[in-house]
Structure formats: structure tokens, C-alpha cells
């Protein structure tokens with residue numbers, strides 16, 4: 001009998017979310033994020049779900065691109081961190097990858113490379129995130145240098161990344177103004193928007209939107225989703241089943257270090273999912289877990305392989321009763337908030353031992 005803990009990837013939800021994002025940004029092209037194994041959903045499975053709908057995808061590294069190519073994905077793949085060494089340029093050129101260029105070292109590599117085909121470059125400019133990107137004052141000169149290189153395809157994209165788009169228009173205003181002040185007159189396409197901006201900030205949509213978390217139907221936080229996000233559906237459901245139920249008398253404690261103490265005679269269900277599966281160890285007592293279709297509070301520390309849940313208010317659940325850790329009945333953002341993290345970390349943290357099921 002396999003362990004009942006299961007991540008189900010819903011291909012219809014992925015397609016519906018892609019369509020919702022496309023409808024929300026009708027004048028833009030979408031380049032969905034497949035980095036970090038498609039935010040933990042399985043990059044190749046996500047690409048299979050979307051089929052021809054996506055024009056291109058974005059990944060973090062050549063290794064991620066290579067895996068997608070081995071699995072038969074044919075769309076252009078943008079390498080978001082660009083080349084890590086000169087050999088990556090050849091890889092990109094031979095494998096239909098687009099390349100982020102975010103610093104002078106990468107510019108030098110590009111100018112010196114001998115490539116079979118010109119590369120489509122995304123020129124990253126740092127407008128305030130202060131992570132990657134050319135300084136704004138370097139952008140125009142770098143653009144001119146690159147556009148004159150035979151290694152560079154004439155259709156370039158100028159892009160930047162927001163640090164707080166989920167907080168609204170005011171929080172991106174400075175970055176947009178700085179971007180426009182240096183990029184507006186360059187004859188290139190533009191890309192600014194992540195999910196939050198694609199959904200809620202139409203003036204940031206420009207030529208290419210780069211949605212990640214919204215494609216996966218997982219909010220940034222536990223806060224109510226913005227208007228466009230209401231249509232999004234969770235693409236992953238993490239489920240399991242009850243494997244033990246015990247009576248715990250008032251005053252007894254449950255789990256490591258006895259963090260949770262029964263305030264009344266209680267019924268505790270044990271579920272075979274723990275931090276080694278990617279369930280967050282920092283989840284607090286009270287974190288919601290759906291047992292038999294009803295929300296019940298986590299009771300006690302998350303162990304490596306198990307959690308314990310207070311099911312006193314349910315009719316005694318049977319062994320094998322259905323459990324949802326997050327998904328359609330329980331937004332992942334709520335679980336993330338209870339563990340003081342974000343849905344991104346939970347999704348990308350599902351470990352290899354969790355079985356996958358594709359709902360096609």
C-alpha cells in the first residue's frame with residue numbers, strides 16, 4: 001500500500017488560470033514561470049498541460065532548460081539569471097533559449113562568443129529591487145553595444161522586476177517611472193509585470209507579462225485575492241488520509257516538546273505528512289487542516305513524517321478518512337501565513353517522496 005500523501009496537479013486549473021491571465025492582459029504576451037520545477041508542480045507536466053498556449057517559458061538555469069528540452073518542450077526558454085559561464089551562451093544558442101543579461105560580465109561574454117545563431121536577449125535593468133540588473137544609467141549604452149553585435153538578435157526585450165507589486169500601484173510607481181525614463185525611447189519590447197502586476201496593474205503589462213504564482217492559483221499571502229485573482233484555481237492539492245485516531249485526556253500533551261496541551265478531553269488524528277514532505281515545520285497550533293471535509297486545527301509540532309490534528313469537534317473520523325493539507329478546500333496562503341512563510345516556499349518545498357498524480 002503506498003503512503004496516502006499525494007500532490008495532485010490539476011491540468012484544467014493550469015489551463016484556466018493561463019486563460020484568465022491572458023484575458024486580464026489582452027495586449028500582452030505571457031511568459032509563464034517554469035523555474036523551480038514549475039513552482040513545485042513539475043515543469044514538464046505544466047508545459048504539457050498548457051500545450052501550445054504559451055509562446056515561451058522562463059526558468060532560472062540552463063539545467064532546468066535542459067530537462068524541459070529532454071522532455072520534449074519546444075518553446076523558447078528564457079534563462080532568467082542569464083549565463084553563469086561563457087559555455088551557457090553556446091547552450092542557449094543551440095537550444096533555442098533566450099538569455100537575460102544583467103551585468104557587464106555577461107555583456108563581455110556575449111560580445112566575445114562564437115555562436116551558431118544570434119541570441120534573443122532580455123536586458124535586465126535594476127529599478128529598485130537591487131538583486132540583478134544593469135544600473136539604469138548603463139542601459140542605453142549597453143543596449144547600443146549589444147544591438148550592434150552579430151551575436152544578438154535584433155528583437156530585444158528590456159525588463160525589470162518589482163519588489164512589492166502585490167502591495168499595489170503606489171508601491172511600483174518609482175520603479176515604473178525610473179524604467180520609463182531609461183527604456184521608453186529604445187526600440188525594444190518591454191516586460192515589467194509579475195503575477196500581481198499582471199492581475200492588478202494594467203499600466204505595467206507592456207509587451208510581456210511574467211506570471212508565476214498566479215498560474216499556479218496560489219495567492220501571495222492569506223489576504224483576499226485582488227479582483228482578477230478571484231477566478232484563479234489552485235493547481236496543486238496536497239492530500240493525505242488519517243492513519244491513527246486516539247483519545248487524549250484533558251491536560252495531556254501531544255507531540256515533540258509537548259507544545260500542545262489538551263484543554264478538554266480530545267480526539268487527535270495522526271496524518272502521514274511532515275516536514276520531510278514539505279509540510280512547514282513552523283506551522284503553528286491551530287493551522288487549518290481539512291479532515292473529512294471540515295477544518296480542524298493542527299495540534300502539536302510538525303514531525304518529520306507526521307502531523308497531529310485536533311478532531312474533537314468532528315464525528316470520530318474513520319481510519320483512512322480524507323485529509324487536505326492545501327488545495328481547493330483550503331487556500332495554500334492560509335497555511336503559509338500560519339507558518340509565517342509564503343505559498344511559493346510551500347509549493348517549491350514538496351519533496352521527492354510525495355507521490356504525484358496528474359489530473360488531466
Ligand SMILES: Cc1ncc(COP(=O)(O)O)c(C=O)c1O
Nearest residue numbers: 161194195196210211212213214
Ligand atoms: C524575474 C522574475 N519575473 C517574474 C517572476 C514571477 O513572480 P510571481 O510568481 O510573483 O508572479 C519572478 C519570480 O520570482 C521573477 O524572479
